[in-house]
Amino acid sequence: MRAVDIIRTKRDGSELDADEIASFVRGATDGTGWTDYQLAALLMAIVCRGMTANETAALTRQMADSGKRLDLSDIAGPKVDKHSTGGVGDKTSLILGPLAAACGVIVPMMSGRGLGHTGGTLDKLESIPGFRVNLSEYEFHTALTKVGLALIGQTKDIAPADKKLYALRDVTATVESIPLITASILSKKLAEGISGLVMDVKCGAGAFMKTFQEAKQLAQSLASVGIANGLRVATFVTAMDVPLGRAVGNSLEIIESIETLKGNGPKDLTELSVKLAARMVQLAGLASTIKEAEKRVQNALDTGAGLEVFAQCIAHQGGDPRIIDDYALLPQVSGTMTIVAPRRGFVEMTAGAVGIASMVLGGGRERAEDVIDPSVGIVCRAKAGDRVDGGQVIYEVHYRAMSKLQAALPLLEESFAIADAPPAELPLVLEEST
Amino acid sequence: MRAVDIIRTKRDGSELDADEIASFVRGATDGTGWTDYQLAALLMAIVCRGMTANETAALTRQMADSGKRLDLSDIAGPKVDKHSTGGVGDKTSLILGPLAAACGVIVPMMSGRGLGHTGGTLDKLESIPGFRVNLSEYEFHTALTKVGLALIGQTKDIAPADKKLYALRDVTATVESIPLITASILSKKLAEGISGLVMDVKCGAGAFMKTFQEAKQLAQSLASVGIANGLRVATFVTAMDVPLGRAVGNSLEIIESIETLKGNGPKDLTELSVKLAARMVQLAGLASTIKEAEKRVQNALDTGAGLEVFAQCIAHQGGDPRIIDDYALLPQVSGTMTIVAPRRGFVEMTAGAVGIASMVLGGGRERAEDVIDPSVGIVCRAKAGDRVDGGQVIYEVHYRAMSKLQAALPLLEESFAIADAPPAELPLVLEEST
Numbered sequence: 001m002r003a004v005d006i007i008r009t010k011r012d013g014s015e016l017d018a019d020e021i022a023s024f025v026r027g028a029t030d031g032t033g034w035t036d037y038q039l040a041a042l043l044m045a046i047v048c049r050g051m052t053a054n055e056t057a058a059l060t061r062q063m064a065d066s067g068k069r070l071d072l073s074d075i076a077g078p079k080v081d082k083h084s085t086g087g088v089g090d091k092t093s094l095i096l097g098p099l100a101a102a103c104g105v106i107v108p109m110m111s112g113r114g115l116g117h118t119g120g121t122l123d124k125l126e127s128i129p130g131f132r133v134n135l136s137e138y139e140f141h142t143a144l145t146k147v148g149l150a151l152i153g154q155t156k157d158i159a160p161a162d163k164k165l166y167a168l169r170d171v172t173a174t175v176e177s178i179p180l181i182t183a184s185i186l187s188k189k190l191a192e193g194i195s196g197l198v199m200d201v202k203c204g205a206g207a208f209m210k211t212f213q214e215a216k217q218l219a220q221s222l223a224s225v226g227i228a229n230g231l232r233v234a235t236f237v238t239a240m241d242v243p244l245g246r247a248v249g250n251s252l253e254i255i256e257s258i259e260t261l262k263g264n265g266p267k268d269l270t271e272l273s274v275k276l277a278a279r280m281v282q283l284a285g286l287a288s289t290i291k292e293a294e295k296r297v298q299n300a301l302d303t304g305a306g307l308e309v310f311a312q313c314i315a316h317q318g319g320d321p322r323i324i325d326d327y328a329l330l331p332q333v334s335g336t337m338t339i340v341a342p343r344r345g346f347v348e349m350t351a352g353a354v355g356i357a358s359m360v361l362g363g364g365r366e367r368a369e370d371v372i373d374p375s376v377g378i379v380c381r382a383k384a385g386d387r388v389d390g391g392q393v394i395y396e397v398h399y400r401a402m403s404k405l406q407a408a409l410p411l412l413e414e415s416f417a418i419a420d421a422p423p424a425e426l427p428l429v430l431e432e433s434t
Numbered sequence: 435m436r437a438v439d440i441i442r443t444k445r446d447g448s449e450l451d452a453d454e455i456a457s458f459v460r461g462a463t464d465g466t467g468w469t470d471y472q473l474a475a476l477l478m479a480i481v482c483r484g485m486t487a488n489e490t491a492a493l494t495r496q497m498a499d500s501g502k503r504l505d506l507s508d509i510a511g512p513k514v515d516k517h518s519t520g521g522v523g524d525k526t527s528l529i530l531g532p533l534a535a536a537c538g539v540i541v542p543m544m545s546g547r548g549l550g551h552t553g554g555t556l557d558k559l560e561s562i563p564g565f566r567v568n569l570s571e572y573e574f575h576t577a578l579t580k581v582g583l584a585l586i587g588q589t590k591d592i593a594p595a596d597k598k599l600y601a602l603r604d605v606t607a608t609v610e611s612i613p614l615i616t617a618s619i620l621s622k623k624l625a626e627g628i629s630g631l632v633m634d635v636k637c638g639a640g641a642f643m644k645t646f647q648e649a650k651q652l653a654q655s656l657a658s659v660g661i662a663n664g665l666r667v668a669t670f671v672t673a674m675d676v677p678l679g680r681a682v683g684n685s686l687e688i689i690e691s692i693e694t695l696k697g698n699g700p701k702d703l704t705e706l707s708v709k710l711a712a713r714m715v716q717l718a719g720l721a722s723t724i725k726e727a728e729k730r731v732q733n734a735l736d737t738g739a740g741l742e743v744f745a746q747c748i749a750h751q752g753g754d755p756r757i758i759d760d761y762a763l764l765p766q767v768s769g770t771m772t773i774v775a776p777r778r779g780f781v782e783m784t785a786g787a788v789g790i791a792s793m794v795l796g797g798g799r800e801r802a803e804d805v806i807d808p809s810v811g812i813v814c815r816a817k818a819g820d821r822v823d824g825g826q827v828i829y830e831v832h833y834r835a836m837s838k839l840q841a842a843l844p845l846l847e848e849s850f851a852i853a854d855a856p857p858a859e860l861p862l863v864l865e866e867s868t
Contacts, residue, residue, distance in 0.1 A: 008607035011481060037474035041606035044475045047445060048482035172475035173442035 003027065003038040010045040018058045025062035028161040036168065043165065043174040051179035056221065057228035059179065063187030064229070066161035070137070070193035072108060075144050078284035079106040080196035080232075082276055083185060085209065085218070086118035087202040088355035089243035089380075092269065093121045093151070094257035096277035098310035101148035102300035103277070103293075105284045108144055108192050110154045114364045114372070117206065117355030119253065122153050123364075127251040127331055127374030131319035147312045159187045178214075182221040186229065196232035196283030198276050199223075203430060206351025207240035212430060223433055234279045237431040238272060242349045242384040245269035249363040249377010249398060251330045258324055261307040266383070268428055274298060275429065331375035332398075337405070338381075339395040341388040345418035349384040353415030354395075357408040361399050376400055378412070385423055437461065437472040444479040452492045459496035462595040470602065477599065477608040485613035490655060491662035493613065497621030498663070500595035504571070504627035506542060509578050512718035513540040514630035514666075516710055517619060519643065519652070520552035521636040522789035523677035523814075526703070527555045527585070528691035530711035532744040535582035536734035537711070537727075539718045542578055542626050544588050548798045548806070551640065551789030553687065556587050557798075561685040561765055561808030565753035581746045593621045612648075616655040620663065630666035630717030632710050633657070637864060640785025641674035646864060657867055668713045671865040672706060676783045676818040679703035683797040683811010683832060685764045692758055695741040700817070702862055708732060709863065765809035766832075771839070772815075773829040775822040779852035783818040787849030788829075791842040795833050810834055812846070819857055 006020045016024075024042060027034025051059065072079050080100065084090055097107050111133075114120035122133045133153045135143060143150035156163075162184050169175045189197050199222045202208065203215035219235040226233035245266045247256035260270055277300075278293035287293035300306045311321040323329045341347070358364055362373035379396040382388050395412055399405040440454045450458075458476055461468025485493065506513050514534065518524055531541050545567075548554035556567045567587045569577060577584035590597075596618050603609045623631050633656045636642065637649035653669040660667035679700045681690035693699055694707065711734075712727035721727035734740045745755045757763045775781070792798055796807035813830040816822050829846055833839040 004605050004607050007478075011478065011607050035605070036469075036471040037602055038606055040471035040475040041478045041608060044441075044445065044478035045482065045607075048479065168471055171438050171469070172472055173438050173445050173479075174475060 003034045007038060007042045007045060010042060010049055013049045015052055016055055021055065021058045022062050025059065025066055025161045028164045029066040039165065040168055040172045040174070043169055043172060043180065046180060047174045047177040053221070053224050053228070056179040056182050057225045060183040060186045060190065060225050061229055063159050063161045063183055064190035067159050067191060068157035069191045070108070072106070072141070072144065072193035075106055075141065077104060077106045078196065078286065079108055079194040080198065080280045080284045081107060081109050081189060081192060081194045082198040082200065082280060083189060084200040085202050085207065087240040087244060088117060088119070088206040088351040089245050089248045089253065090119065090202070091124060091245065091253040091257045092200070092273045092276055094124065094254070094310070095260050095265070095269070095273040095306070096280065097149050097151060098261060098313065099273065099277040099297050099300045099306040100280040101309045102305035103281045103296045104286050105148070105280050106144050107149045107280070108140070108194060109149070109151050110158065110188060110192055111151060112154070115368060116366070117352050117359060117364065119248070119250070119364060121151065123372055123374070124250045124253050125151055127254055128314055128319040128323055129329060131314060132317050135317065143313070143316050147309060147316050149309055149313045151313060151317070154188060158191045162187050178218050178221050181218060182225050186222065186226055186231070190229055190231065194231070196280070197226055198279045198283065199233060199235045200276060201235060201237045202240035203237050204239050204241035204351065206243070206355055212237065216431060219431070219433070232283045234283055235433040236276065236429055238429050239426055240351055241426070243351050243354050243380055244272065246380045246383065247377065248354055248358045248380070249361070250372065250374040251332065252377040252379060252398060254323070254330060255327050258307070258310070261301070261310055262304070263301060272428055274301065333375045333400050335399055337397050337399070338393045339397065339412055341382070341390055341392045341394055341418055343390040343418055345388065345420055346422045347382045347384055347386045347388055347394065348417045348419050348423055349380070350415050353411050354378055354380070357411040357415065360408040360411060361397070361404050362401070373400055385425060387422070388418070437468045441472060441476045441479060444476060444483055447483045449486055450489055455489065455492045456496050459493065459500055459595045462598045463500040473599065474602055474606045474608070477603055477606060477614065480614060481608045481611040487655070487658050487662070490613040490616050491659045494617040494620045494624065494659050495663055497593050497595045497617055498624035501593050501625060502591035503625045504542070506540070506575070506578065506627040509540055509575065511538060511540045512630065512720065513542055513628040514632065514714045514718045515541060515543050515623060515626060515628045516632040516634065516714060517623060518634040519636050519641065521674040521678060522551060522553070522640040522785040523679050523682045523687065524553065524636070525558060525679065525687040525691045526634070526707045526710055528558065528688070528744070529694050529699070529703070529707035529740070530714065531583050531585060532695060532747065533707065533711040533731050533734045533740040534714040535743045536739035537715045537730045538720050539582070539714050540578050541583045541714070542574070542628060543583070543585050544592065544622060544626055545585060546588070549802060550800070551786050551793060551798065553682070553684065553798065555585065557806055557808070558684045558687050559585055561688055562748055562753040562757055563763060565748060566751050569751065577747070577750050581743060581750050583743055583747045585747065585751070588622060592625045596621050612652050612655050615652060616659050620656065620660055620665070624663055624665065628665070630714070631660055632713045632717065633667060633669045634710060635669060635671045636674035637671050638673050638675035638785065640677070640789055646671065650865060653865070653867070666717045668717055669867040670710065670863055672863050673860055674785055675860070677785050677788050677814055678706065680814045680817065681811065682788055682792045682814070683795070684806065684808040685766065686811040686813060686832060688757070688764060689761050692741070692744070695735070695744055696738070697735060706862055708735065767809045767834050769833055771831050771833070772827045773831065773846055775816070775824055775826045775828055775852055777824040777852055779822065779854055780856045781816045781818055781820045781822055781828065782851045782853050782857055783814070784849050787845050788812055788814070791845040791849065794842040794845060795831070795838050796835070807834055819859060821856070822852070
């Protein structure tokens with residue numbers, strides 16, 4: 001079985017069998033039988049010709065098996081994770097993780113870093129002084145056993161084939177492929193040792209999937225391939241046209257997450273976090289209906305049980321839990337400035353531009369190797385649809401370098417508009433699997 | 435202009451502009467801005483999405499300009515070459531080159547080596563003791579000035595981008611693409627410094643293009659892209675279902691070429707060689723009609739003028755011209771065996787199998803690095819359509835190693851059949867540009 005023959009098969013639009021896919025994944029893992037240019041050629045053929053559900057399921061399984069699959073079977077309780085395809089101001093992981101864990105779900109959450117206009121959970125967590133995202137496997141186990149929640153980065157042993165393929169896809173214009181996105185996401189999740197996964201597929205101007213149709217396709221692919229690999233999967237397609245919550249930026253998002261766990265969060269963020277957490281509880285088998293699950297999660301929020309888990313998680317991972325009551329312990333900028341509404345009317349806003357402005361301020365990465373500043377970012381004092389008077393604050397901009405502020409300002413000026421009529425109110429959850 | 439953006443443009447089915455194509459070709463030439471896996475990804479995107487005539491013309495021009503373009507302007511007379519997409523027993527270059535040169539055409543022919551079931555002109559020539567295909571540019575000039583014909587290999591300065599891309603295409607299943615084939619062929623031909631080109635696109639079981647439709651598409655692409663780059667082009671689509679002539683194998687094909695130049699050649703080979711040579715004469719502007727051109731070529735054949743040019747060419751390139759009258763000076767095997775018709779009837783034959791049998795005997799290459807044996811091969815004593823009696827010789831097999839003979843025999847046995855009725859006689863020239 002030669003690489004060139006496998007590439008030819010896909011190029012001609014035929015289905016690859018499990019052995020052919022295994023050969024490809026082995027090639028991506030350690031180079032056996034495949035060069036980088038052969039991997040790239042097959043990736044492009046997959047982008048152009050697609051993959052069947054069977055092929056995608058096999059690819060996902062092989063990629064998960066390319067490295068270590070964690071064995072969490074010695075930890076009692078159902079293990080369920082949540083994954084989002086990335087958005088602006090999306091800090092739900094920091095809220096629903098503690099809430100689900102407070103309801104008895106074991107949440108072994110491996111997250112990523114931010115790139116471009118989207119933020120990353122790891123970056124946000126690292127704004128907490130002392131917080132370690134690189135736990136050893138032993139520490140990860142202990143955290144799950146004691147706290148029920150561990151928030152870490154992907155270790156190098158997890159799905160090495162995905163690391164290789166992702167690096168290649170990034171520079172060969174082969175990122176945009178539902179089968180490849182599905183396999184990349186699920187291979188890492190399968191390797192976590194979970195039994196259930198809640199997927200939040202973001203859709204809109206601030207998301208990777210721009211249209212509902214694309215987002216729905218990805219959600220369906222994730223569901224069917226996850227199920228084919230023995231996972232219980234629930235999928236959501238949620239709107240990402242405007243920032244989720246009010247805060248965009250690492251330290252600022254930690255504060256907003258804590259406020260939300262204290263019951264003072266923005267409505268959209270609170271609602272979505274509760275909804276996703278409830279699905280985790282339901283997938284874990286800890287509630288028989290969604291309604292019951294939501295009640296349990298709401299209770300964990302109302303009683304402060306979720307906040308308590310987050311505090312324990314921070315402490316367990318080396319962070320300073322006093323930040324929960326003293327935000328001054330988080331990295332902060334000395335200077336803020338505000339952007340105000342030029343006139344009375346209703347706010348319109350675009351998430352992507354706000355995300356890029358935060359990146360430009362230093363809060364995100366243009367390239368994977370960029371170093372971020374945890375303290376900078378943007379707080380949306382007005383949200384899309386809000387009625388504002390002229391002079392009322394829209395954005396509070398937390399900046400450090402004046403040069404970066406100057407680069408971010410035009411982006412922010414263009415990211416919102418004041419309309420005469422209120423915009424049509426769009427639902428946050430566009431679709432939800434049954 | 436980043437490689438990844440150029441790849442994305444083609445992946446999404448859009449047209450690349452001249453600058454984007456120039457970037458790609460520069461990357462293929464010296465690696466500037468492009469890695470091998472990015473080149474491979476774009477090649478696959480081109481295979482899947484195609485290229486417009488404009489794109490292919492730009493690609494061809496850029497590839498020709500990636501190295502040295504020979505300047506033959508100091509040699510008086512029209513320079514015209516012929517190129518074939520490769521077949522079994524196709525030795526027309528060795529016949530039409532001398533014939534066209536005898537009619538006054540300057541023929542600066544750069545040829546290739548055999549691979550798989552197809553033979554290569556260079557391999558055939560090298561069976562002539564002393565013959566050098568690697569002339570210096572100065573020697574090449576001198577040969578063209580004095581003889582009017584030079585038969586050489588592609589120098590390393592000619593279209594280096596094509597060398598790189600071809601090597602990549604071979605191992606990434608991106609060979610089968612009409613735009614890429616067009617650019618590969620014509621970039622090298624443009625670099626030869628010719629003004630006219632006759633293209634023989636082979637079509638059938640023994641050719642790269644299996645169907646008439648594909649062959650016709652390639653012929654049209656070659657014509658339009660050649661013309662867009664200032665070449666006068668004539669195209670033929672010719673049948674390659676059965677070997678051309680009777681001899682398959684390097685030394686054996688040299689003998690058959692000389693016999694043809696002596697007027698004793700097989701009908702199909704003679705006819706096609708004359709037809710193609712006549713088109714070269716016409717493209718050179720040395721005859722106003724095809725009929726007149728054919729008359730001149732036929733005259734060069736009948737008078738032995740073509741044979742005389744071939745003898746001069748051999749002598750000028752270091753070969754022993756005495757082979758023309760003494761075939762014993764060519765490499766020969768000691769053993770031949772014959773395969774006979776099992777019964778009376780009409781011969782059916784498949785070119786591909788005969789070509790592979792010759793390769794297996796040692797006359798061709800399975801891989802580019804294989805060393806060939808010039809003496810082995812097959813002579814078809816009966817041709818497709820011939821009426822034979824049981825016991826009559828079909829193939830005369832020239833072999834050296836018994837083990838290779840044993841491997842070739844079953845292929846040869848399966849390469850022909852005896853039918854009760856004569857096969858439908860198909861024309862040799864399936865289509866010819868006006």
